[in-house]
Amino acid sequence: MEQMTAPLPAPEQDILIIGGGHNGLVCAAYLAAAGLSVTVLEARDLVGGAAVTEEFHPGFRNSVASYTVSLLNPKVINDLELARHGLRVVERRIGNFLPLEDGYLLAGDGLTKAETAKFSQRDADRLDEFNNRLEAIADVLRDLVLETPPNLPEGGLFRALPEMLRALDVGGKLNTLDLTAKRDLLDLFSKSAGDWLDGWFESAPIKALLGFDGVVGNYASPYTPGSAYVLLHHVFGEVNGKKGAWGHAIGGMGAITQAMARCCEERGVNIVTGAKVEEVLVRNGFAAGARTADGQVFTARHVVSNLNPSLLFNQLIAARELPEDFRDRMQRYRNGSGTFRMNVALSQLPSFTCLPGDGDHLTAGIIIAPTLQYMEEAYFDARRTGWSKDPIVEMLIPSTLDDSLAPAGQHVASLFCQHVEPELPDGRSWDDHREEVADLMIETVDKWAPGFKASVLGRQIHSPLDLERKFGLIGGDIFHGALSLDQLFSARPVLGHGDYRTPIKALYQCGSGTHPGGGVTGAPGHNAAREILRDLRRG
Known part of the structure; x- marks a missing residue:
């Protein structure tokens, strides 16, 4: 310069x-x-x-990078x-849908406990306590979202005193937590999402559904220490006054x-x-x-x-x-969140093998990552070769809630895909592999919803390099830093x-x-x- x-x-x-x-x-x-x-x-x-929202195929519009509201x-x-x-903003009719080889798991109001009981009654019985303890911490941290963190400036008492008072205020908020919640808070800041969830539940589906939030935008294994906080970060939200809900901006x-x-x-x-x-x-x-x-x-x-x-x-x-x-x-x-972001124009809605046909489950966040082990292997695979051969894909179909996005009878889908290396090894460029990896992401969905690939009319692809060039997201990092x-x-x-x-x-x-x-x-x-x-x- x-x-x-x-x-x-x-x-x-x-x-x-x-x-x-x-x-x-x-x-x-x-x-x-x-x-x-x-x-x-x-x-x-x-x-x-x-x-931002852009038209990416004639007659089809969708959110380009960020893709959901909470x-x-x-x-x-x-x-x-x-x-x-x-x-x-409208709320999803169902929060999340986890397709499985031997069934499925739905999450949402009045659904999650009964759905979890299909796999483990013990896990279903523990859900209320799990949610209550997580929500107690989330409530306190929501109060800190609009606070300026205590700083550690250089200088004498005159500069330090306001920050000391601010630290006391933060400490006072955290002190409203009981001892159990304080221990939980320490765990969530230091442990992995996988270890945290393994301590609560025994069945793989509920751990996968909850653990997905620990790797969203986080280029890590769900067993990486600190990923439990990323899970917590995603439960701060609300839609139209409803805590923990997810929605779509019309x-x-x-x-x-x-x-x-x-x-x-x-x-x-x-x-x-x-x-x-x-x-x-x-x-x-x-x-x-x-x-x-x-x-x-x-x-x-x-x-x-x-x-x-x-x-x-x-x-x-x-x-x-x-x-x-x-x-x-x-x-x-x-920086670097391991993200590969796509939009696709669809001639028809997908039909999942585990839950065929149309339904409210298609308004959900559809998580293709059936176990924590699947997510961990996706991370290790990406570290070895540049991208996961069995990637994690979250798919949303916002046109099920918003008919302004696609022509009548047709749809748009957002594919938030992980894990990929922000910078490919061996000097390779994402410009040379963008289409290849996009094909893999579509084929991954097609395994769970046969016919999906054939229904794709057009697509918009953003590799980590594209996200950096277009939006200044260094390394494709959706959070502006880990x-x-x-x-x-x-x-x-x-x-x-x-x-x-x-x-x-x-x-x-x-x-x-x-x-x-x-x-x-x-x-x-x-x-x-x-x-x-x-x-x-x-x-």
Whole structure:
């Protein structure tokens, strides 16, 4: 990156936000509501980041990267008046459907216990206690989603005291848990999802259905320590006030970000598309603006990044502007979620061997991964060869809930596929293997639903490399960084900067690489805006 020393013009606005994904839009909406002038720069020709809807085959539209609703924070929904701006979310009729060679397992209201009893009455009898204990922890952690983590700044008592008080507040929330729940919390942060579930249940189907959440977006075995937290991360959500539910945004995930964009525009935010930022401008230790690929310079009093931290600190900021230890740690920041994402246009609904024909089970999250051992082998296989020969596939068919996505009588399906290596071994490129692996994913579904392959009219394929090129998801990482203990809460993205501030003055982060992490939540954008406004009030 070339060194720039020429003087910059006076700041053009109060806030410049880099990246028009959902968290950038949320942050912009809150700051504009406080009376600040805000400009959002988005590299693509439409805002929304990974939460967008596109036509991928004539007459067929679908969510492109993110694909389902649950974690979107209720406070964000209400504060931005997203319903008034056109957002409507409907709940799945059945939560999840796990096809098996000798049957199936359905999960949802009033279903899961009876379904589990088909395989183990003991497991069915334990489900209520399992859910209650998990929910007790999830309730407390939901309260922390909109909190700024305690930071560990350098300096004396004056700087440390506010963080000490914040830590006491967090400790107070955690202290509301009884001793059993505190022990569970320790287990969930340190153990693997597989070990946690093996301690609760004996039958493979219920462990597979619950354990899938431990590997979603997590390039790991379900027996990798720390994967239990990823499972917990996915139970924070709710749909229309119903905790733990999963839903679909009518019009696809782009309906969420388009509603956010309409809120921003109503509040006076200036949104500039086709503006790919190539450099964050820093003057005398302060962020001062950004330069785009076409040479435009945008100046502001404060700059906010909605990008993956690796992209921000390793590519857009000159190394000389960052403290050495911070720079070294950001170069080791871990990305890569083992994700291969597809959309397919279908001439008809699939029919599963274990549960043939149409039905509410086709509105569910359809999980093709019958055991924890299957998931573990998929991970090891990918590590050996670049992708799993028997991959994990979650399929959603949103057109069963939303007829705006496909022509009458036809359908679209989202395929969220794992595990694949973010970077293929032996110098191979995903550009040379994209179609081959896409064929494998479709054939995997076809094994469980014969005729699926023949029903595919068109497809949209995103390898990890495609996800990085198109959406800035480094290594295809849907969470903007691994959800591991060393990259969570006060340590996200790195200890000492878990409060949305960075080593560069007037430069903030508002993306999923900050607390509480990935998923379409809006929480990082909400929290970052609050911290920026606090700093402005302090002068």
